[in-house]
Structures are given as C-alpha cells and as structure tokens.
Amino acid sequence: xxxxxLGRIALAVLCLYAVPLAPMSRTDAEVTVVDHPNSxxxxxxxxxxxxxxxxxxxxxxxxxxxxxxxxxxGVRLKKAKxxxxxxxxxxxxxxxxxxxxxxYANLKRAMLLGANLxxxxxxxxxxxxxxxxxxxxxxxxxxxxxxxxxxxxxxQINEACGKPRALPQGLKAPKPC
Numbered sequence: 001x002x003x004x005x006l007g008r009i010a011l012a013v014l015c016l017y018a019v020p021l022a023p024m025s026r027t028d029a030e031v032t033v034v035d036h037p038n039s040x041x042x043x044x045x046x047x048x049x050x051x052x053x054x055x056x057x058x059x060x061x062x063x064x065x066x067x068x069x070x071x072x073x074g075v076r077l078k079k080a081k082x083x084x085x086x087x088x089x090x091x092x093x094x095x096x097x098x099x100x101x102x103x104y105a106n107l108k109r110a111m112l113l114g115a116n117l118x119x120x121x122x123x124x125x126x127x128x129x130x131x132x133x134x135x136x137x138x139x140x141x142x143x144x145x146x147x148x149x150x151x152x153x154x155x156q157i158n159e160a161c162g163k164p165r166a167l168p169q170g171l172k173a174p175k176p177c
Contacts, residue, residue, distance in 0.1 A: 051075060053091075123162070132156060141177050 051057065051067075054074040062077075064084040072087075076096040086106045093113040103123045107130050114134040122137075124144040132152040136159065143162035154171050157164075161177040 122160070124165075127152070128166075142174070143177065147171075 051070070051072060052075075053071050054076075056076040057080060058076060058078040059080060060077060061081045062085055063081055064086075065082075066086045067090055068086055068088045070087070070090045072095060073091050074094040074096075075092070077100055078096050078098045080097070080100045082097075082100055082102045082105055084104045085102070087110045088106055089109045090107070091111045092107075092115050093111050095112065095115045097115060097117050097120050099119040100117070101121045102117075102125050103121050104125065105122075106126045108126050108128045110127070110130045112130055112132045112135045115132070116136045117140050118136050118138040120137075120140045122140050122142045122145045125142075126146050127150045128146050128148045130147075130150045130152075132147075132150055135152075135156065137152075137156050138159040140160040141162050142157075142160045142164045145162070145164045146166040147157075147164055147168060148166040150168055152168065152171070157167065157171055158174050160174050163173050163176065167173065
C-alpha cells in the first residue's frame, strides 16, 4: 500500500510523541531582541523577550541565539534575521520562516513539519536528522546546506535551488540559483 504525504506527516507526528527525539525542556524561549539596532540605546537596553508558540515576530533579529529544545510551533518569523541561530531539536512545526535569513543556522534534529521556508536563505544551514515532511522549500537557497539523514523528499528539494553539501541517500541536488 502506498502512503500519501499526509499519511507520512501523521506517522511522523505519532512517532514524535511516541519516541521523542530529545526532551522538550522549554515551553517558550527567552532571547535578546534588539528593537532598534542602530540606536545608541540598543546596546544598553536589549530587551529580553519570550517567544511563545504561534507568536508573530516578523523581521526579528535573533542572530546567533541559542534556541535549543525550544517549543516554537507555529511561530511567525517571516523575514527574520536568524543567521547562526541554534535550533537543535527545536519544535518548529507549522512555523512561518518565509524569506528568513538562516545562513549557518543549526537545525539539527529540528521538527519542521509543515513549516514554510519559501524564499529563505539556507546557505550552509545544518538540517541533519531534521524532519521537513510537508515543509515548503520553494525558492529557498540551499548552497552548502546539509540534509544528511533528514526527512525530506525530492519534490521538496526540487523547489529549492543551489548545491547542498549533503542530501539523504537517493536524492539529487536541485537546479542552480
């Protein structure tokens, strides 16, 4: 019997709750957000802000933040600056990461079921062992990105462009950018 895309997603969600990848110790994440990066007061008064699942944070600047094991399901980070951020084992199911800058971000073992990464900069990002089933990679740039042992299919890779560093066995690189 051939499984459908939705069936695979449901199975992946079931597996997530039956055998978690790692304990999800954070229900929200505390990060430093610079409201006005060019103002002289921004270096003095960086505000600590909690990211809640489903929260809208379009355009947020979270470069090099450690968001390991964070519960960020449904968070909206459209056009966010996430260069070098650590999302190891983070829950990002349904997250809106359209046009986000995730260059050099670590998304190892992250759960990205149904996430929208359309137009995102994923250059040199690490998606090793990440679950990207149902995620959109349309127009995403994946030069140098590693998808080693990731749950992703050829149709998703074909939506992106660039030359990734590593892909799951049997998958081929998409068109160049």
